[in-house]
Every structure is written in structure tokens, then in C-alpha cells.
Amino acid sequence: MLSSNEKPSTKFWKLAKQIKKDQKYNPGVRMSIRKDEVPIDLANLIKKGIITKDDLTDFSPELLQDLENVL
Structure with a gap:
């Protein structure tokens, strides 16, 4: 789509339309996270x-320990 020879504005609107469609039909993982619930959510x-x-290797040792306590 982006490598076509169309005008930049045409590419933009096609891409915007595709993004909107993807968000509507394929939202991925959605969840709300509160700091005190992160170990449970993980x-x-x-x-x-x-x-x-x-x-999770880059997470803090404290958070990893809290996670182990939950698991």
C-alpha cells in the first residue's frame, strides 16, 4: 500500500481506513491494568x-517475586 505510486494523500486515507477497520475487527488484547494488580494480570x-x-526478564526483581507469589 505505501509503496504504490499513488498520491501521498490517497495513501494516507487508504492507510487510515485500514487502521480503523483493523481496530474494529481485530482489537488484539485489551485490558485495563492497575499498578497494584500487575502481578495478578501478568x-x-x-x-x-x-x-x-x-x-519478563527486564522487569524489576520485586515485581518478579510478587509474580512468583501469585503463581
Whole structure:
């Protein structure tokens, strides 16, 4: 789409339309997160197979310990 020879404004509006369509029909993972519930939310994401513990290696040791307590 972006590499076509169309005018930039035409490409922009096509891309905007596609983004809107994708957001409507394929929103991905949506959830609200509160700071005090992060370990619980991360545990749920791990249990559902959405993320793994390896994805969290850059998190603080304190948060990782809290997560282990929940799991």
C-alpha cells in the first residue's frame, strides 16, 4: 500500500481506513491494568499462554517475586 505510486494523500486515507477497520475487527488484547494488580494480570497472561516468564526478564526483581507469589 505505501509503496504504490499513488498520491501521498490517497495513501494516507487508504492507510487510515485500514487502521480503523483493523481496530474494529481485530482489537488484539485489551485490558485495563492497575499498578497494584500487575502481578495478578501478568499471572493471568502467563496462564493463558499469551506471554511467558522469559518475556519478563527486564522487569524489576520485586515485581518478579510478587509474580512468583501469585503463581
